[in-house]
Every structure is written in structure tokens, then in C-alpha cells.
Amino acid sequence: MTVVNETVGIRQSGIGVSAIRPDAKEKVKGDFIFSSDLSSEGMLWGQTLRSPHASAKILSIDISDALSISGVHAVLTADDVPGENIFGLERADQPVLADDFIRYAGEPVAIVAADHPEVARKAADAIRVEYEILSPLVDSYVAITAEAIHPEGNVIRHLNILHGDTEAVGDVVVEGEYEVGMQDQAFMGTESGMAIPSPDGGIDLQISTQWLHSDQEQVATALNMPMEMVRVTLAGVGGAFGGREDVSMHVHLCMLALHTGKPVKMIYDRNESFLGHVHRHPARIWYRHHASSEGRLIKVEAKVILDGGAYASTTSAVLANACCFSIGPYSVPNASVEGWGVRTNNPPCGAMRGFGNVQTCFGVEAQMDKLANELNLDPVEFRLANALKSGDTIITGQKITGTAPVREVLMSLANHPLPEPPSDNILERPGGTGRTTDGSHVKRGVGFAASIKNLMFSEGFDDFSEARCIVNDGFIAIQTACVEVGQGFVTLVHQIVQEILGIEKVDILPADTSIGSAGSTSASRQSWMSGGAVMKACEAVVDSLISDLSNEEGITFERIGTVLVAPDGSTSIPVADALQGRNYDETVVHRHAPTVPLDKNGQGDAHVSFAFAAHRAVVDVDEELGLVRVVEIATSQDVGRVLNPIQARGQIEGGITQGLGLAILEEIVLVDGKIQNANFTDYLLPTALDTPTIEIAALIEEPEPNAPFGAKGIGEPPVISSTPAVVAAIRDATGLDLNRVPIRPEDIALG
Amino acid sequence: MDKDKPSSGYSLSVNDTSHEISKSWLGESLLYVLREKLGLYGSKNACEQGECGSCSVLMDGVLVCSCLVLAANATGRDIKTIESISDDDSLTDVQKAFVDAGAIQCGFCTPGLLITIHDFLETNPEPNVLEIREAISGNLCRCTGYGRIVEAVQIVSKQKSVGKGGSDDSS
Numbered sequence: 009m010t011v012v013n014e015t016v017g018i019r020q021s022g023i024g025v026s027a028i029r030p031d032a033k034e035k036v037k038g039d040f041i042f043s044s045d046l047s048s049e050g051m052l053w054g055q056t057l058r059s060p061h062a063s064a065k066i067l068s069i070d071i072s073d074a075l076s077i078s079g080v081h082a083v084l085t086a087d088d089v090p091g092e093n094i095f096g097l098e099r100a101d102q103p104v105l106a107d108d109f110i111r112y113a114g115e116p117v118a119i120v121a122a123d124h125p126e127v128a129r130k131a132a133d134a135i136r137v138e139y140e141i142l143s144p145l146v147d148s149y150v151a152i153t154a155e156a157i158h159p160e161g162n163v164i165r166h167l168n169i170l171h172g173d174t175e176a177v178g179d180v181v182v183e184g185e186y187e188v189g190m191q192d193q194a195f196m197g198t199e200s201g202m203a204i205p206s207p208d209g210g211i212d213l214q215i216s217t218q219w220l221h222s223d224q225e226q227v228a229t230a231l232n233m234p235m236e237m238v239r240v241t242l243a244g245v246g247g248a249f250g251g252r253e254d255v256s257m258h259v260h261l262c263m264l265a266l267h268t269g270k271p272v273k274m275i276y277d278r279n280e281s282f283l284g285h286v287h288r289h290p291a292r293i294w295y296r297h298h299a300s301s302e303g304r305l306i307k308v309e310a311k312v313i314l315d316g317g318a319y320a321s322t323t324s325a326v327l328a329n330a331c332c333f334s335i336g337p338y339s340v341p342n343a344s345v346e347g348w349g350v351r352t353n354n355p356p357c358g359a360m361r362g363f364g365n366v367q368t369c370f371g372v373e374a375q376m377d378k379l380a381n382e383l384n385l386d387p388v389e390f391r392l393a394n395a396l397k398s399g400d401t402i403i404t405g406q407k408i409t410g411t412a413p414v415r416e417v418l419m420s421l422a423n424h425p426l427p428e429p430p431s432d433n434i435l436e437r438p439g440g441t442g443r444t445t446d447g448s449h450v451k452r453g454v455g456f457a458a459s460i461k462n463l464m465f466s467e468g469f470d471d472f473s474e475a476r477c478i479v480n481d482g483f484i485a486i487q488t489a490c491v492e493v494g495q496g497f498v499t500l501v502h503q504i505v506q507e508i509l510g511i512e513k514v515d516i517l518p519a520d521t522s523i524g525s526a527g528s529t530s531a532s533r534q535s536w537m538s539g540g541a542v543m544k545a546c547e548a549v550v551d552s553l554i555s556d557l558s559n560e561e562g563i564t565f566e567r568i569g570t571v572l573v574a575p576d577g578s579t580s581i582p583v584a585d586a587l588q589g590r591n592y593d594e595t596v597v598h599r600h601a602p603t604v605p606l607d608k609n610g611q612g613d614a615h616v617s618f619a620f621a622a623h624r625a626v627v628d629v630d631e632e633l634g635l636v637r638v639v640e641i642a643t644s645q646d647v648g649r650v651l652n653p654i655q656a657r658g659q660i661e662g663g664i665t666q667g668l669g670l671a672i673l674e675e676i677v678l679v680d681g682k683i684q685n686a687n688f689t690d691y692l693l694p695t696a697l698d699t700p701t702i703e704i705a706a707l708i709e710e711p712e713p714n715a716p717f718g719a720k721g722i723g724e725p726p727v728i729s730s731t732p733a734v735v736a737a738i739r740d741a742t743g744l745d746l747n748r749v750p751i752r753p754e755d756i757a758l759g
Numbered sequence: 760m761d762k763d764k765p766s767s768g769y770s771l772s773v774n775d776t777s778h779e780i781s782k783s784w785l786g787e788s789l790l791y792v793l794r795e796k797l798g799l800y801g802s803k804n805a806c807e808q809g810e811c812g813s814c815s816v817l818m819d820g821v822l823v824c825s826c827l828v829l830a831a832n833a834t835g836r837d838i839k840t841i842e843s844i845s846d847d848d849s850l851t852d853v854q855k856a857f858v859d860a861g862a863i864q865c866g867f868c869t870p871g872l873l874i875t876i877h878d879f880l881e882t883n884p885e886p887n888v889l890e891i892r893e894a895i896s897g898n899l900c901r902c903t904g905y906g907r908i909v910e911a912v913q914i915v916s917k918q919k920s921v922g923k924g925g926s927d928d929s930s
Contacts (some may be wrong), residue, residue, distance in 0.1 A: 028858055035866030036873060038801020038841035045800035110803040125791075126764065126784060196805040196813060196867035196901050246867030247806070247901050278806045279883040435890075441893050494865025494902045654861035658903055660863065666903030688810035688899065696892040725832075 021572075022507040023717050026654035029499050030494075030516070041176040043216035043243035044200035044275045051202065052081055052121040054264050054274035055128035056257070057135050058283055059680055061119055062144035062353040062681030063157065064110040069118060070136040079127040081268045085118045088263060091232030097222060097254050097358065100193035101160055102319040104230050104263035111157060111318035112355050114283030121264040121272050144353035144681040146346075148292060148315035151350040155391045157318070158318035158351055158477045164316050165324045166503060167331050169610030171403040172342035178298025182378040186295070186371035187748040190315075191288035191666075191676035193360050194693055197246015198281040199256045202273045203265035210237030216245040218253045218359075220489045221525035231266070238262070242519040248493035249666070250359030251285040254321055282422065282686035286321045286358030287676055289314040289349075291330065291367035298342075303383050305394045307342035308403070310334045312368060314349045314357070318393040321358030323349035328467060329364025331610065332404050337414045337460040337620050338394040343403040345610070353681045360532055361666060362708040362727040365461050369633045370749055373732035375456040377739070387456055387736075388422045396460070396620075405611040411710040413646050414620050418458060420706035421622045421644040426454070427701075430628055432637075438628055438635035440697055449632040452639075455736025458622040462615040463721045464533040468605045471533070471616075472597050474524030475541035476517075477505075477549050479592040482584065484509060484749040486545070487517040490526035490538035495723060497534050498653040501542055503652065507717075508546040510570025510584040511602045524597065532619065532721025535651060540716035541598035553586055601714060617712055620646040621725035623664065623733035626700075629741040634753030636672050636738055641730060642703035648712040648720035656722055661702045663726025670727075671734035675750050769834045773797060774843035779901035783832045790814045792830035801870045805899070812898035815871040816840050819823060822878045841870035844877065852918060853877055856911035864902030872898045876912055884919045886912070 021027065034040040040736055071083040084109035092101045106117050118135050122128035146156050151162045201215035210233065220240045221737055228238045244277050245252070257274050264272040276284050292313045298306040312330050316323035328351035336347050360366075380390040395414035401407050430437070430452055439445045465471040467538040478489040484505055492498050498516055505514045519526070526538045550567050557572070558564045563579065565572035573580040604612045626639040641664050650656050673692040677684040685691045709716025731749060739746050768781045771792065778797055790807065792808070793799045793816070802825055803813035809824040816825045817839040825840075845851050853876050863869050872895060879886070879894040886894065891912045892905070900908065 026861070029863060031866070032858040032863050035863045035869050036850060036857050037845065038799075038870040040866055041800070042803070044804060045794070047795075047798070124784065126786065194901055196811065196865065197803070198805065198901065233884065245865060246803075247865040249901070275804065278808070326802075381847075435889055441889075496864070530762045654907075658864055660862050661904035661906040663904075664900075687808060688806045689808065693899050693901065694904075695896040695899065696909065697896045699892075699905050700821055702904060702906055 020367060021512060023503050023651055025652065027497060027499050027503050027652055030502055031498060041244050042197050042246050043214065044197060046073055046202040046214055046243060046273055048202060048271035050205060050269040051273050052268060053121060053125040053128045054261055054272045055120045055132045056116050056280065057118040057132040059106065059110040059113060059115045061110055061139055061141050062113040063067060063142040063425065064139040066106060066108060066110065066144060067138040067140055071118065072676040073136065074131040074134040074359065075118060077127060077131050079123040080120060082121040082130045082264055083118060083131060083135065084263055084267060088232060091230045095226040095230055095255050095259065096319065097321055098324055099320050101158065107204040109371045112353055116260065119260045119264055119476045121268050137687050146352055146354055146681045148350050148352055151352045152348055157353060162218040162351045163348055164320045164351055165327050167327055167610060169331050169343060169345040169403055171405060174342060174344040174439060176298065176307045176342040179301040180299045180379065180382050182375060183296045184371065184375055185747060186293045186379060188192060188367045188370055189750055190290045190357065190678065191250030191304040191360060191670050191674050192282060192676055192691060193249035193285065193303065194691065195247030195249055195251055198276045198278060199284050201243055201257060201261055202271055202346040203261035204352055205269055208237065210239065211266060213238065213240045213258060214243040214260055215240065215258055216243050216252060218248050218491050218493065218530055219528035220491065220519060220521050221257055222528065223258050224521045225321045226255050227258050227262055231262055238522045242491055243646040245491065245493045248360045248529065250530055252365060253359040253528055254286050256276050256284045278688060279686045282676065282683055286356045288360035289316060289323065289326055289357040289367065293368060293371040293374045295371050297379050299379050299383060303385050303390055305338055305340045305484060308335045308340050310345045312347040314367065315352055315354055316349050317352060317354040317463060319356040321356050322363065323357065326364040327664045329462060330368045330708035332614065333365050333460050333462065334368040334372060335403055336369065337396050337458050339396050339400045340403060345403065349417055352592055354678055361663065362461065364632045365459060365728050366731065369728045370732045373729065373736065374747065388418060391458055392418050396683055401417055402616055404606060406613045406615060408618060410617050410712050412620065413649065413708045413710050416708045417620050417622045417644045417646050421642060424642050424703060424705035427626055427640045438630040438637040439633065440637060444635060445630045445633055450628050450630050451741040453627050453629060453737040453741025455625045455733045455740055457729040457732035457736055459620065459725060461532065461619050461724045461728055463617040463619055464531055464536060464600055466602055466603055466616065468616045471537065472599045473526040473528055473537040473541040474595060474597045475538060475545040476523055476595040477545035479549055479590060481585055481591065482588040484511050485515040485517055486542055487523050488526045488538050488541060489519050489521065489523050490534050491519060491529040493529050495659065496652065497538065499655060500651060502537060504539060504542045505546060508550065509587065510571065510582055532724045535719055535721055536600065536715055537598060541596055543716050544596040544598050548596050549592045550583060552592050552594065553688050554602060555588065557586065607722065617715065617719060617720060619720045619725050621729055623730045625733040627734065629738055629756060631756060634757030638668055638700045638734060640700045641668065641733065642705050643726065644708065645725055646708045646720065647722050647724065648715055649709050649718040651719050656707065657704065659722050660704060660726045663723065664702055665694050666728040667727045667730025668699065668734055671731045671749055672751050673698065694741060765816050765918060769831050769916060771830065771833060771838065772836065773799065773838045774840060780830065781874040787830050788826050789828040789830045789833050790825040793825060799842050802869055805867060805869060812875060813868050813871040817874065817878065822875060839914065842876060851877065852915045856914040860907045860911040860914055862903060862907040862911040868898055868900040872908060885916050
């Protein structure tokens with residue numbers, strides 16, 4: 009085990025250095041082109057009319073008034089969808105435009121193109137839709153047995169995990185019920201893009217997304233067009249966090265562009281963005297934990313209900329994660345877990361950073377604290393005694409063959425010094441610069457939590473990424489369809505080329521559908537998948553070079569670092585020098601080890617690799633006002649290998665801040681299925697004042713076998729156990745149960 | 760444009776250049792006109808209701824959210840956007856610190872933050888961490904958790920402190 013403290017080291021380039029983003033300069037100068045910055049001669053503006061009702065029958069749609077407005081070029085409804093009026097990421101179950109029933113408030117009903125965005129908005133307002141309003145189904149528990157609101161039924165997935173002796177009983181038993189509210193990804197750049205009709209009758213779609221090829225397939229189906237005529241190109245992405253994995257405006261833009269024969273641009277405003285993408289699944293979770301009197305976990309029983317909202321999206325995968333990892337990063341011999349992902353008339357839910365693991369981690373970590381308390385054990389010691397390690401079997405019957413340094417993560421964090429005692433500065437107390445508190449009711453608390461996350465896609469999905477390395481007289485270009493959302497993949501591409509070919513200057517070609525799929529930028533998968541593909545494409549170039557040199561010079565070189573060395577050591581030449589004057593074009597597909605679906609008892613080698621993290625939160629709470637100030641969050645994380653220390657830190661700090669948001673600030677509030685706070689005035693994102701100092705106690709570097717460069721994905725773990733750590737700290741300060749997140753002031757002040 | 764949408768021509772002074780905005784709907788925000796009429800896309804549109812700071816510009820030297828200003832009302836004012844902060848190839852000290860400190864991820868909030876921080880350091884060149892956090896608390900960032908941004912401001916502040924009395928190295 010190596011514990012690194014972000015030493016950049018002496019290397020100037022390649023893997024492991026704090027390389028600077030290649031797009032950094034454009035981004036600080038305001039020159040980087042985001043999808044909302046696209047412009048084209050003669051372009052029109054698109055607008056979407058959405059249902060104000062959560063459940064309704066459409067009786068009639070009258071577009072005549074809208075069409076008569078000067079400047080309006082098109083008003084389209086479900087009747088105008090050229091192909092199948094249905095799309096979906098895991099299963100096609102969602103209409104492009106509602107044709108008979110409305111299943112959530114915000115469902116698209118009609119689309120407009122006009123010469124000015126205000127005219128388009130006005131035209132959308134002028135469309136007359138007659139609804140028969142129905143009573144919405146908004147309770148996820150009731151939904152399991154309620155009358156179906158969709159032809160495919162209300163239960164999107166029901167999953168049982170039965171492991172070991174499900175009748176086993178522990179000496180100590182604790183129960184708890186937990187709830188997680190609906191969190192929004194709240195990426196800064198709202199959905200936007202442009203579709204341009206092409207002379208061949210096809211369409212060019214420039215869009216901010218997470219998965220170009222999935223978009224292409226869904227758009228082609230809805231347009232009734234061959235895949236190759238739908239060309240999707242990545243436009244600059246202003247953050248994603250899961251919320252761009254599903255199709256939003258894609259088909260609408262293409263329909264309007266094809267209908268009018270003009271480029272059409274669309275930008276959702278913030279309100280519409282809340283309606284236009286999936287959210288984190290709200291969860292209701294019940295646990296019963298059994299432990300021996302010596303403090304060993306004996307059995308975990310759990311029931312999990314995820315509210316998928318009106319359409320399936322990725323509910324199936326989110327439920328699998330929630331259930332498979334419902335026991336946390338601990339060794340548990342026996343388990344009985346049952347989960348439902350259900351359909352309601354709430355807004356659709358799907359991917360968000362840490363999907364599924366976030367929800368059950370909140371519950372299971374509360375249970376671990378309860379058990380430790382019941383057993384009169386230190387919460388960290390209790391976790392250490394039950395920590396998973398390599399070679400252990402998780403509750404799906406899968407043996408962990410890779411690294412699992414859970415003990416190292418926990419110990420390094422526990423040994424990290426605590427922050428200074430509360431300050432006398434009123435500005436540093438709960439309420440902060442609002443000078444709200446007088447300080448007399450402020451108490452400090454410390455909380456601890458740990459997590460497990462599966463990396464990449466699971467359950468038998470054929471997960472791959474394609475990369476191309478073009479060498480033109482020593483100049484290098486790399487092409488993938490991997491979506492850069494801000495995580496820094498583009499930096500990693502440079503580092504990989506430097507590491508293997510020793511060449512500093514790299515052109516990264518636009519990500520589009522002219523190359524094979526890179527899969528989604530999600531599930532902490534792109535460093536492993538597309539990073540691995542780029543690595544192999546560079547290696548393929550070296551192989552071709554070695555083969556050519558062998559033919560030309562009779563010497564079969566071997567690559568050592570970035571240098572080619574003769575077998576007898578007599579000659580050597582840097583790869584970069586040997587590539588001068590030569591041309592290569594290598595395309596490689598990279599796959600991770602195959603996985604299998606879960607069987608009827610939820611057993612099987614369904615996952616690829618696992619990453620672990622722990623968080624310790626320190627909070628000051630004003631019990632009278634219900635206000636919380638998070639003083640510090642410290643973390644240790646299992647990363648395999650640090651590829652870029654400064655980018656790793658950025659992922660960790662950003663993820664923890666989103667976890668803090670779920671703990672005390674962020675929730676989409678619904679009444680009868682309707683969002684009450686679809687704006688940044690009422691949906692509270694952490695500001696710089698809500699965000700504490702984040703201490704990285706350790707990044708544990710145990711290289712993961714089979715992972716390119718030994719690196720594990722690092723994007724999701726920071727968001728998972730940071731939430732329960734903050735809640736545990738507030739419990740520690742207040743003595744309250746606090747079984748629901750986000751915690752609101754009244755939960756503390758009136759608790 | 761119809762009678763419900765009064766339009767008129769007016770001029771705007773942006774980044775020391777006068778622009779004639781012809782036959783424009785008077786309801787357009789300064790942000791919309793900067794972006795869609797003048798092609799100055801550096802000011803961003805994350806919330807368009809004054810909550811996120813991504814559209815920050817200086818108007819007569821005062822930090823404002825350009826989404827909350829009617830463009831026609833900004834006539835006669837001196838407007839400075841992110842595009843005016845540094846010349847073609849150069850970076851300001853704050854821009855450079857953002858790059859070096861890893862303060863950029865998706866970059867959508869970056870222009871607004873840079874306008875805010877340049878303005879802030881003018882009035883408070885050696886702030887403490889709490890002052891930095893308060894100064895940027897009107898700029899939302901969803902990627903970074905603000906840590907590297909605070910770090911970038913501290914880097915510049917330290918440089919300013921060291922460079923006191925010496926030559927101005929701010930651009």
C-alpha cells in the first residue's frame with residue numbers, strides 16, 4: 009500500500025502528473041463553445057410545450073392560433089413524429105411527444121420553431137390543449153399494487169437478493185426506516201443544442217450529452233431514419249452528473265429542423281431543465297441488521313423502494329446498485345434484500361452520480377452507527393472489524409478478485425487530525441455571514457461513513473469503447489466518442505499519449521458518431537474504458553512501428569517507457585523520434601472483463617470492479633435555529649492509482665459538495681407530482697459559503713489488476729458516503745434520529 | 760415583430776466598442792443581446808434569474824447579472840464582459856491561477872467567476888478565506904466544490920502581496 013499526499017513528483021508529463029486541461033485557456037477566456045453558444049445563419053429557435061398536469065388524458069390539441077403568429081415556422085405534435093413515437097435509455101417506454109396520456113407534469117406535448125425565442129415561447133403558449141385531468145399516482149409504495157399507469161405496468165423491476173442463511177439471527181438486532189429525497193443534477197449549462205438538416209436528407213445534431221451513440225440510435229428510431237443519416241456531434245457540455253444520459257430535446261430539434269429545412273437551436277431555461285431531465289430516485293428503505301455480541305455482522309435484511317417516476321430510464325440499473333450494495337463495504341455472510349423500482353406520476357428518475365449506491369448508503373451507514381452504539385463499540389472500530397477485503401464474497405455471491413483496501417481507507421481517515429475547536433468568529437458559526445446565531449445553542453458533532461461503488465456497467469452489459477490513434481509524420485491525433493463533461497478525460501488523453509508515445513502535442517478530434525461508441529460518460533467508467541481504448545490504440549501504433557522497424561532493420565525492438573530498445577540493448581530510439589516521417593492509423597476496441605446477469609436469487613458475477621471511500625464530517629449545529637455549518641469533510645479514497653492529482657482532487661471536492669447538498673440542502677419538492685421549486689432560488693445548491701474545507705487524508709494506491717494503469721474510477725465514490733457522514737455528525741451534535749435527507753432546519757429545531 | 764413586442768434601435772458600449780442594436784425587441788435582456796446579437800458568448804446563461812452569477816458583467820464598473828438588466832436600459836453605460844479581461848493570447852493573473860490551480864472543470868461558471876473575482880480583488884487584494892468564499896457565494900459552481908477556486912484566489916492574493924511596491928504583474 010502506498011499513501012500519497014498529492015506530491016506531483018518529478019515527472020513533467022505522462023500518467024501521474026498534475027497535467028493542465030488542454031481546454032483550460034479557452035474556458036478562462038470565455039472562448040470555449042458550449043452547446044448553448046451554437047449559432048448558424050438563418051437558424052430558428054425551438055420551444056417545447058409541456059403538460060402542467062401530472063396525470064391527464066389529452067382530448068384535443070389545437071395549433072391553429074400558434075401557427076398564425078408571425079415568425080412561427082412550425083408547430084408539431086405527436087402526429088408529426090416520423091418514426092416510432094417512443095424512446096428510452098434501457099427500454100423504450102417514453103413518447104417523444106405525448107399522444108394520448110400525460111404521465112408526469114412537464115411531459116412534452118408539442119414543439120415550436122420560430123425566428124425569435126420569445127416568439128417561440130408565445131406560440132407555445134398559444135397552443136390549446138384540452139385535458140381530462142386524472143388523479144396522479146404519486147406514492148411509490150402504493151404504486152406497487154395500484155392500477156397500472158403505463159402499458160408496461162408499474163413495477164419496472166423487482167429484485168430479490170438471497171444470500172447465505174436467510175434465517176440466521178444475531179445477538180443484537182437493530183431496525184430503521186430511511187428516506188432519500190429527489191436530488192437534481194443541477195449542471196450549470198442547461199440542455200441545449202442545434203440540429204441542422206443536411207442535403208442528403210439526414211440530420212446533423214450537435215448536442216450536450218453523455219452518450220452520443222445511444223442518442224443516435226434513439227433519434228434514428230424516432231425519425232425512422234437509417235442510423236448513418238443521424239450524425240451526432242458533441243457540443244460543449246456544461247456539466248452532466250447523470251442528467252444528460254437520457255434523450256431530452258434531441259428528437260424535437262431534429263423534427264423541427266427536418267420540417268422547416270433550417271437549423272434549429274434550443275436552450276432550456278432553468279425551470280424547463282428541471283422538467284427536462286431525470287433526477288436522482290427518491291428512496292424509501294427499511295433495514296434490519298443482525299450482529300453477534302462480539303460485533304460481527306451476521307445478517308442484513310433490507311427492503312428498498314425507488315420511485316422511478318413516469319418512465320423507466322435507468323431505474324433497473326439504479327435498483328440493482330441500491331440492492332447489491334445495500335450492505336455497504338462490509339463482509340456479511342447472510343442477507344435478504346428485496347427491491348422495487350416503480351412507476352409513478354412523479355417526474356422520471358434515472359442516472360445521477362453514485363446511482364443507487366447513494367440511496368442505500370445513507371441507510372446502511374445509519375444502521376452501522378446504531379449497531380455500534382448498541383454494541384457499545386467505537387463506530388470506526390466496528391466498521392474495521394467488518395470491513396470487506398480482497399477475496400471476500402459480497403451478498404451477490406461474487407468474490408472480490410481485485411483490490412479492496414477498505415481497512416486502509418478507514419484507518420487513514422480515522423488517523424487524520426480533527427479541525428480546530430469552534431471559532432469565536434460569529435461569521436464562522438451556523439448561519440454564517442447572515443449573522444443569524446448568537447452561538448449559545450451551537451454544538452459540534454463528528455460523523456463517519458464509508459461506501460462501496462461498482463465501476464462501469466454491470467449485469468452482462470456488453471461494455472466497450474473504441475479509440476483511434478492517427479500518426480501523420482510524427483503528429484498525433486486521437487479520436488473517440490467519449491464525452492468530456494468537465495471530468496478531464498481530454499487531459500488524460502494527452503497524458504496517455506505522453507506516457508506511451510512520448511509526444512507532447514496531441515490533437516483530440518471532435519467526439520462524434522463517425523467512430524464507434526465509447527459508451528456513456530457515467531458509472532465512473534471512462535478512464536478505464538476510453539482511457540484503456542486510447543492506451544491500446546497508442547500501443548497498436550507502437551506495435552506497427554516495431555513491426556516496420558523489424559522489417560526494415562532486422563531488429564525487433566521492445567518498448568520500455570517511451571523508448572524502443574533493441575533486445576541486446578545495443579541501440580535505442582525514442583518512440584517519438586522513430587515515428588517521424590511515418591504514418592499510422594490504428595483503431596482499437598477495449599472491453600472490460602465480461603459480467604453476467606443476476607439470477608433469480610440475485611446471485612452472480614454481475615460487477616466488474618469496486619471502489620471504496622470513507623468520509624468524516626465535522627459540523628456545528630445551532631439546535632435552536634436548526635442551522636448547520638459543515639466545518640470540514642475529510643476523506644480517504646481507494647483510487648488504484650492517481651492519474652492526475654489535481655484533477656483527482658477536483659473530482660473529490662466536487663463530489664463531496666454534491667453529497668453535502670443532498671445531506672442538508674437539495675431536494676426537488678413535489679406536490680401532487682408537480683415540482684414546486686424548479687429554480688435556483690428555491691432549489692438550494694451549495695455555495696462557496698456552504699462548502700467546507702475538504703481534507704484528503706489519503707488516496708490509497710493499490711493498482712487494480714486489469715485496469716489500465718491500475719486506476720479505478722474516482723468520480724462517484726466522493727458523493728456516496730459524504731451524505732451519511734454529514735448526517736451522522738448532525739446526529740452526534742443533536743442526538744436526533746434524522747432518518748431522512750435532506751435534513752431541513754425544522755427537522756433539527758422541532759425534532 | 761408584432762405590436763405586442765415593441766422594438767427599437769439603440770446603441771450599446773461593450774468592451775470599449777459601440778454597437779448599434781437595430782430593430783430589437785425591447786424586452787431582450789443584456790445577456791441575450793450580448794450573446795445572440797453581438798456574438799459575445801462568454802457570458803453564460805445558467806439560471807437567467809440572478810441566482811448563479813454565470814452571466815456576470817461589469818456595468819459602469821459595477822458587478823451585475825446581465826440576465827437581470829434590460830439591454831435597452833444599458834445604453835450609455837460602459838459594459839465590460841469576459842472577452843475584455845485579457846488580450847488575444849495573454850491571461851490575467853486570475854485566469855492563470857484558475858488554470859494552474861485546477862479551478863476549471865466543465866467551465867460553464869468560469870467566466871462569471873472570473874469577472875467577480877477580478878472585481879473583488881480590486882477592492883480587497885488580500886482577502887482571507889471567509890472573505891473569498893463570501894465574495895464568490897453569488898456564483899454557483901456544480902463541478903468543483905469551490906476548493907480549487909478559493910485556492911486560485913489565494914494564489915493571486917499572495918502574488919499581489921509579494922509584488923507590493925514592485926512592478927504590476929497583473930496581466
